[in-house]
Amino acid sequence: MSALNNPVIAVIVSVVVAVTYFTLVDHFLMDMQGLDYWYLFRK
């Protein structure tokens, strides 16, 4: 717990969690509709 209270580590962990979470939301919610979230990048 103390390591997490180091601001730098806290920020890094938070960024990783948030970015991963939102990417997963984007990907899977598009996938559920039968659409491709990465459309532009695959082309």
Next chain:
Amino acid sequence: MGPVTRKKVFSIMALCAMISLLLLPIIVSIPSPAIGADAPAADAAKKDEAKVEKGRDVYYKTEGIVVGAPAPKTTDGPKDYPRYNFESRVLLWFANQQHLYYGSFVLAVPIFCMIIEFMGVVTKDKALAKKYDQLAYDFIKISLTAYSLTAILGGILIFTFLTLYPAFFGYLSSIFRPVMHIYALMFVAESGTLYIYYYGWDKMKEGFLKWIHLSMSVILNIIGTLLMFLANSWIGFMMSPAGVDEQGRFLGNIWHVIHTALWNPLNVHRILGNMAFGGGVVAAYAAYRFLASKTDEDRAHYDWMGYIAMALGVAFLIPLPFAGYWLMREVYAYRQQMGITLMGGLLAWLFIIQATMIGILFLSTNYYLWQAMGRMRGAEKYQRYIKYLVFILCCGYLVFITPHTMVMTPAELKAMGGQQHPVLGNYGVMSAKNGGINVIITTTVLSFVWYMRGNKVSTLSWAKFGNIFMGVFFFFAYVNIIWLAIYGYYIPANVRVGLSVPQVATTLSCLFFMFALNSVMMKGAKQMGPIEWGKISVRSQYALIMLATAFTWMMGLMGYIRSSVRLFWHVNEIMRDNSPWAYTHTVGFAANMISFNVLFFWVSILFVFWLGSLAAKKVPVSATATAPGGAPQPAGSH
């Protein structure tokens, strides 16, 4: 038999009476399908010669035996459309709207009562529990006065219908006859339970009796909700008829008539709408009492009441757009043309107004929350960031209300260089708008979080990480919403439409995760100072009134849209409107009419409130009971 047990027996008897009132219409209704089944049987008995005519359900596509008369073909004239020297439709509009305002208010308030009474029962803090209980009692008192007005307005509505639209009303009541009777019985049941509930309040205060009282409120709300579902059934029938054949002849299955394509979406949308509306009206009542109160104690009580009502109203406002989305999707599924008339055709400008209203509602909510931080010691640390929130909100709002295609004069077209502005036109598309509204809602969530932690400092060991995590999460939520909005410009339309789902999910993630995380972090937090109820600025109360007025207006607007989408049909595709008022009014006329209805409603209900305050003055005993005890307590997680 001791006095306590006698009380118990009485209260249980009262509860049983309520349950039987609830069951009464159901029992009465059981024979009604049987009658429906009898009629064809009787027909069959004497049929031999009389041919049994079959019809095909316009929606369910099932075959059924024709038992009703076809929808009358009306002609313009005093027989089908008797009239005064005035537009009948406007009279009906007025009567309907007033009845609906009062109706939704008296249906919503008991639900609040139930929630608040329950909160009072489960709260461990004795003083707070008492406050909740008193608040619930105040709520029901307000609704009781409005209740009789609802009934009177309902009577006026029926008379207006009977006198101005006899042919149409005759047809509807011929189909909905059993439903209307059950409806009337339900109304009786509702009145009965409401009075038992209200007058039993003081007698059933403690322990076991309180629980019985609470279950009474549950029954009261079940009856009220069923009442509304039944009323929705004929509205649904008018928009998307079912259970009749092409000529409008009833085919004997009353469930088909009730359960039309739009019935369920309407039910959900209306419950949520009623709750948000009820919250707005109660908040306005609290604001009125706050502004009128002379003592600090009164101010503290009504400040608190306004806050609770606003919070409940907004809690139901947030899911409302999603229910609206479902309703629209069902409309498109039912008749694409109807959806196009709504969103891209004749009524599209009304949706622009609606977008504006939604923006106003959220802006007022945010403004209220910022003002509310003024009553907490320690919230100053957030005050200086509010200007940035204002900026974000304004950007979101401006994008959200940018219209896409406008009707313009050639000169205007030339000046702008095309149908769309070269830069701003880009914000008119759905992709940008979804981004705009989600930014607004997320900002509202952020304001709420700040408000809830205003006077507290978390004492948890991981508090620092928690704060950083919340900040980062919100930041990336904004990034994700805006990124998806921009991304939408670069991908084809069929992929783009799907982007709204992750966008909404992002907003909802903020709502649920951040609220949950925040309340965990604030558990047992150190308080910088108590919430000083009543210390809120007067301006904030105007925000509440704004919220209430805007909500009333929006309800009138959406009701108008829903009703006018039938265009020149009484019953969509079954019964034509041949009156001289079969055309659709201009946006301006509708807006004036809605404003008139809104003001009339508020004038009348302010009058009701004023009457209520007169009564309160006469009974000093209850007035002192109303005042919250001594030092105001912090209201837990609120």
Next chain:
Amino acid sequence: MGDLIGQALDIGWPALALLVGLLVYFQVSIKDPVAKKRATFKTFIGIIAAVMLFIAIANYKENFYGENRLLPVSLVMITSLAFMMGIYFTNLAALLKIGGFMFFVAAALSGYGNWLPQVEGGFPPKEEKLDFSSMTPQQLADEGEKIIFGGIGQNKVQGAIGKGQCPLCHAFHAGMLGERAPNLLGLPERAGKERIEDPKYHKGEPAKREYADKEACPGCGTATTAQEYIAESHSCPSCYVVSGYGVKGTNDKESPMPKIHKPPISLSLPELAAVDTWLYVREGREAPSFEEITKSYEKFIPEADRPKMTEDKPAVAGALLADGSEPVDQIFAKAQCVSCHTIPGIPGATGTIGPKLVEGTNAPTRIKDKDYKGTAKSTPEYIMESVVSPSTYVVKPFPDNTMPKVFGQKLSAGALKKIVDYLSNVYEGKEPPKIS
């Protein structure tokens, strides 16, 4: 300004007189100087507020149809007078302020609504009681033209198609294209002579016919008059096929034309009567009466098969053949693709006037053909191009200008997409895709 005050006084003088009367009455009746002063002052405020209110009303009335920009002035005046009253009448302060504020909000929204462009949804289209039986021949012919071409006077417009969809295959004027079906110019003349006297027609002896159908219905017999011939052709196209217009490979024994009284076209008897009346009237001939025509159809269409007249939905000019909400097989049927093309997996699509549509296999080779001048790069693009602009590339040995060039206008984008999606997945020798 002077005008406004004058008008305000005009409207509000009774109220103002009442207030002034009150003022005088207080002077006389109240003895206590403090109370008197207060009463006087409050009445005075009341008078000012009343004057403001009436000026606001006068301004509103005056400028309602004129200077719209001045209307908000009234709004501001009424709101501010409510607040002003609130300052001095402390008992009612909260009510007055709230009322004033609510008025401001509601009226501002109203103004917003009026500021937006105003569209009035005009009256509904007059309910057309299409009672064909009581029409004059000309009216009936007009209705017929609407059914065939979608509107009165549309018969010479290329690509005009109505509910009956006849011009998809038939031509109606000399020199207009129509290789798929006979040109109908002069039909009333021809029907009674050439056609029913044709030995292959076997007038009165249906059993001897060599066509796919012998009779329209068991016992219906054959036509004896020109009108009956037209009626029989509508209700039983394969009872007699004009040489050269049969389905390819059947040696003219079978007609590509659908039965008009059956879905998807489903014209009712009165509608068919209207169509026939137009055929006569447009050539300046005297048409048989409505009853006679209906009777001729009753001969060939048994009662159970007669579609009901669909009221309330008059065929609209420019209406789509398919809007894309239907399953793809219905789109093919509604657009009449099935009459000319064979499409694997689509019931009833056995036409041979155009090529068999196995585009998953064919399209790539067509694009590579040296004669191909189109712009398509992929199978879906090729199919879209072929539907919307058929003459861009014509498959050998089929003739050009056979397929109508109207599908770009007559099918919704959704319908076109479904067609393209389906056809691009049809491969030679493979299972056809699922109908969606």
